[in-house]
Amino acid sequence: MYGFGLIKGLGVTMKNMLLPSRMFTLHQYPNRKIGLLGLAKKAGTNVFSYTAKQPVMAAKAVVGLAEVEDREPLHGRFRGEEFTWYEDRCTGCASCAKLCPLGIIKIVTHPSGGDMEEGEKYAIDVFDIDIGRCMFCGLCVEACPYDAIHMGSGFEEGKYRRDELVVTVDRLRSAPKHPSNWFRPQLESKRYQPDGAQEAASGEVGRHEQPSLHDQEERWGKR
């Protein structure tokens, strides 16, 4: 019968409109409008006690002006934009700069005079990552033998000028440490959540303490 296919299609539309499991979910970003019921639920109380406690917010919610910040949770392996770097783990070997496909990591070091036994540890003067050209492939993170550099967890690095997109060594030093789990199974096994409030300390992000001279010879010297 002509027109039967159209009716069947409309049936699919109705099914998707009415069934809760099939419903399209739209996420307004970054702030989502919220009603009074949702606000009370978020605060962990019922509607009446919330209204008594926060009359202004409740009134706003009733007329549809209340907003709540609500982000989609990212998986821990998400390769975020800002890099997380641990200075005490870094030796300045520049493995990351060597494996970067675009060559956007710039490292300038000088001999620090310490740690002679385990290979010279260099002091870092410049550690610039131009994330304006970075494609977040994560190869620098894979290359790091000391687990000093990690991908970040954020994705909101919009800037007005290109030179603000260069992550300098000062910014790397001062940034909060929320490393991504990308190529870091030791963080994943601890169920570390990068977007949580908890920062990862330098001791727990490594696969091991600094590799010994024997380890280094085993891993790199024989190649």
Place this chain on the structure above:
Amino acid sequence: MTIRTEPVTINLGPQHPSTHGVFRLRVTLDGEVVLDVEPVLGYLHRGSEKLAETRSYVQVVTLTDRLDYTASMSNNLAYVRAVEKLAGIEVPERAQYIRVISAELQRIASHLMATGFLLNDLGAFATPLMYCFRERERILDLFEMLCGARITLSYMRPGGVFQDAPEDFWPALGFFLKDMPGYIDDLEGLITDNEIVLARTRDVGTLSAEMAINDSITGPILRASSVQWDLRRADPYEVYDRLEFDIPIGSVGDNFDRYLVRIQEMRQSVRIVEQCIRDIPDGPIRADTEYFMRPPEGDAYAAVEGPKGELGFYLVSDGGIAPYRCKIRAPSFINLTSLRDMVVGWKMGDLITTFGSIDVVMGEVDR
């Protein structure tokens, strides 16, 4: 009195909403009837083949993500298989299973996009596309668990995959596979019996089997022209020889057959992934390879059945750390050459539909 008429040549694109990217078609029209089409390529040329010559073998993986950006996994797979063939690397079995799972998920995602945009070109603006994107979104979420990115994945490495799947990946994949047949039923209920879609696509833009073989067409378009050719069966790579799946073929090779073949392939992909989950062994996921590997002198060609067709990489090594030459056999580019055979004699509106049914991605055509 007679009115003199003459053919008109118009430009379709390069910034036309129906051209799937920056692509220009020089169309010669007699009224509504298409007399000739001439594709003008190169607007998205980035020189991927040349750039690959200046990068080491591991670094080139990141370039392959950007070829067919709706099917990055398949590109990764084709490239790393070429490197493994060149350097003689043995891949662990678990890695092969994970590769097959991710490549089949990517095939579902790519076919969903192809179907959605075909409907978009038919004039059903955005609503069926949103249905397709709902399912694709779940696949991208799975990829985010797997490799931390959604489009530019860079998941595979010569010798395996970069890291094992996280433990919360497997239940999420199970839920997705449980829901996916229902989603495909939804899509079929919307489209397959729809009289408007049938009137616009059935017997439009037909491509005969001989013509398809002569144009060296591969992928769903070849199978829609009732040629049963699938590299997964004809030249099995990874673990495809241990898996059961059917190769759907069409009957006449029109736009509707191409759509139907894609829908059936999605069902087969779900079947393949279910078998992989059942069979996957434990073990290492990456062979011990160097980051700056130096394969011996020689050349190697490896091809996989990508979502668009046979995707091949031809690598020549001179013993250095970078490929001497990297040739990409891009299926979209070669499938596009059949457009003229399909559309000459049809109306302008059918040109748009046929172009949508080929499912080209300009990142792969121009490379």
